Amino acid sequence: MKYYARKYLLVLMTAAIGLGLGSQVTAEVMLAEDFEAYDLGTWPSSWVPDANANDSGNNYVAQDPLDSGNKTLRLFGSMGGCWAALAYHPISFTAEFTVETRIYNGSETLTGCHPDRGGIVMRHGTYWYGRTNPSRRLIQFRGDGAVRATGATILGTYETDRWYDVKVHYYREGTDLSLRYWVDGDDFGEVHVTIEDLEKELSFDHFELSVQEGSAYFDDLEVTEGSAPIPEPATLGLIGLGLIPLIRRRRR
């Protein structure tokens, strides 16, 4: 490769890295958790357990079911009952944020009153009982194999006994709420909701990881302020346009 072509490539790479870093630097991390700081078999001390998560024999920092060197949070909702396992962490939600996490759903046969698996939720306080503390379910892996968005929209299907990368972008403007979903990098679409009680929506002050029945594992949670760090099509186009002269030069 000629010198000017190498220099051109270097400039392009620097610009691309700069764009990538730029979007990460501006995004303030509101909550990050990989469960590596806790001892295996213990409850992670910065999280508050609720309902069946208080069963320390079944809810704890556990080895990743597929990678023994990695620590995860294992939650377990009681089998055949109505007693979910929930874990809360304080957070200051903003009008626009992005959640990324990994969820692994177990394959137990569910027969209880809410036969669903893992989910992530915005919650007021650290107590669900009697629905006195309002919440918004961001995503729910249902027991029938469907992935459900906030409200009733079905986004797609999933399999048990494997990890999924889940990303949710939350954007609120007045009482208009839009939520966009990605699962394993695939765009699962956008859901629009009208917020019926804005006071409740603004009261959410905890992030919840939960499983309704059976086991679910959680890891690599990161909640960042603002939009998802994905290059805009325009940016990709500019990078693509920039590469054309380089390719032409290399062909000479």
Ligand SMILES: [Ca+2]
């Ligand atoms: Ca981990």
